[in-house]
Amino acid sequence: MTLQTANTHSVMIRKSRHKSNDGKGVAPLVGLLPLAALLLIWQVFGNPHSVFFPQPNRWFAAIDSLRQQGMLWSSILATASTFIQSMIVATLIGTALGMALGSIQWGGRALDPLLDFLRNLPAAALVPAAAIVLGTNTKMALVIVVFSSVWPILLNTRSAILNLSPVLSSSITNLGLGGFRRSSVMIGSALPGILLGVRVAAPLALIVTLLAEFITNLPGVGALILSAQQNFNSAEVYALLLVAGVLALVVNSIVSAIEASVLHRHGPTTS
Amino acid sequence: MxxxxxxxxxxxxxxxxxxxxxxxxxxxxxxxxxxxxxxxxxxxxxxxxxxxxxxxxxxxxxxxxxxxxxxxxxxxxxxxxxxxVVLVFQDYVNALLRWRTVQKNVALGIEGRIPKEQCQERIDEAIETVGLQNYRDSYPWELSGGMQQRVQIARALAMKPxxxxxxxxxxxxxxxxxxxxxxxxxxxxxxxxxxxxxxxxxxxxxxxxxxxxxxxSGSPASLxxxxxxxxxxxxxxxxxxxxxxxxxxxxxxxxxxxxxxxxxxxxx
Structure with a gap:
């Protein structure tokens, strides 16, 4: 009986890898049902006059009023734009540096302490320093977000390159591939590792984007949350929390979709 | 002699x-x-x-x-x-690129080096020689071990070494x-x-x-x-x-x- 279920399960996992659009879009929405139920309970049993725990219907009213002021979409757009630009830059830099470090035999491990130091620097502590050097602007937010999200991509790329089979590198050399061709074959083979790094980096980048907006008050969802909190507008704070949550969910599903569409060619055993 | x-x-x-x-x-x-x-x-x-x-x-x-x-x-x-000089490795899994189709794997050593038509001709010839013409667009991980090794041999043959x-x-x-x-x-x-x-x-x-x-034989080895x-x-x-x-x-x-x-x- 247990064996039976285990088998069915593994078959289902395989199937979903190959046919990624096979009802996959519905599953996360079904998974959100408990949250919806919780909000419903809150709505029904909550205190309509509560200052700290406003009922969800007041959240939606708050969102709507933001929308009418023209603040909602422009803020989401600003946050999304910082996030997307940083992810692109972080992916390019992380992949390039990770490949370089993975290819240098002696440097790969020797630089570990430095990399550990840099990647553990808290983003919040970097914001003041970056603000002094670059000023409080979008460029500075980009630098902070890139700096904190580049590490998972860099380190995963490096270890993917280091773990490439020596047989692969011998056969690339033997076939006479050098320069650009060699790199493109290496990137292709390291792609599962690189994308794993991107998947880890994406939520981190979103967090740091919001954090940079909190601290610097640059336009964006983070700044809206900060001003709602400073105005003791608790319904708006909760509403924006929900917006941030939805943003994170969207980011996650986009990254997963990209990963699935790229990696279906790599076959079932790599993940 | x-x-x-x-x-x-x-x-x-x-x-x-x-x-x-x-x-x-x-x-x-x-x-x-x-x-x-x-x-x-x-x-x-x-x-x-x-x-x-x-x-x-x-x-x-x-x-x-x-x-x-x-x-x-x-x-x-x-x-x-x-x-x-082309090597054919025992470890076909790592010698082939798992994200490329059979055809693209066979092309690896010659693509971009010779004219496109000639390249395609050589690929077809190599694939037919090892009898994989029905698997051109399959990925290596979809094939059996013997077939994957054929792909590697075809890749070597396409180089005309x-x-x-x-x-x-x-x-x-x-x-x-x-x-x-x-x-x-x-x-x-x-x-x-x-x-x-x-x-x-x-x-x-x-x-x-x-x-x-x-x-x-021996260590160090000699003939x-x-x-x-x-x-x-x-x-x-x-x-x-x-x-x-x-x-x-x-x-x-x-x-x-x-x-x-x-x-x-x-x-x-």
């Missing part, structure tokens, strides 16, 4: 080849003063127990490891990776697939007439495929025995393998192997 061979019939001229490899800070002599020739269009089998350095020898012939002594390929000293170096290519396949691929290899050789160096620890395979056989195998070009799994000649060659190699290996077993 060597005086009778014309210079342009010699593909490899190996004189006093030694290879030292450094592993964990320790330098170890893997191969010690090997001298031999590889002749045009022949298939030279090199047989020896596992761990003797057969793969290292093949890598030296491909110009992938530093060596001392002299290795001349078509009369020129080999420095660095040799072109026109002067020499094919086989590193225990059928070592990880089941007996039935292995025999099928051995015959395939004989057939491919009769069509392409490519010079082959074939490494294996399977004596039957070495005798069946080789026109000549060398035994590599201890050489044998001509004039069984002709058309060989057959059943008839050839039960012929008296085949069994005679097989017997000799086993005896020599035992002699070489028995000594080291007594000490170890």
């Amino acid at each position: 060597p005086e009778l061979i014309k210079q342009d019939e010699v593909v490899y001229q190996v004189l006093d080849l030694s290879v030292n490899l450094r592993r964990r800070g320790q330098e170890r002599v893997i191969l010690e003063s090997l001298s031999f020739d590889v002749l045009k269009k022949e298939c030279l089998s090199i047989v020896g127990p596992s761990g003797t350095g057969k793969t290292t020898l093949l890598r030296a012939l491909a110009g992938l490891v530093p060596y001392s002594g002299s290795v001349k390929f078509h009369g020129e000293t080999l420095n660095g990776p040799a072109s026109d 002067k020499v094919l170096l086989f590193d225990e290519p059928f070592g990880s396949l089941d007996a039935m697939t292995r025999e099928g691929l051995q015959d395939e290899l004989l057939r491919v050789r009769s069509v392409f007439q490519t010079t082959c160096v074939f490494i294996t620890h399977d004596i039957d395979e070495a005798v069946y495929l080789g026109d000549r056989l060398m035994l590599l 201890t025995f050489e044998l001509d195998i004039p069984l002709g070009a058309s060989r057959n799994q059943i008839l050839t393998k039960e012929s008296g000649e085949f069994l005679g060659y097989r017997h000799q190699v086993y005896e020599q192997m035992r002699k070489a290996h028995g000594g080291s077993q007594a000490t170890g």
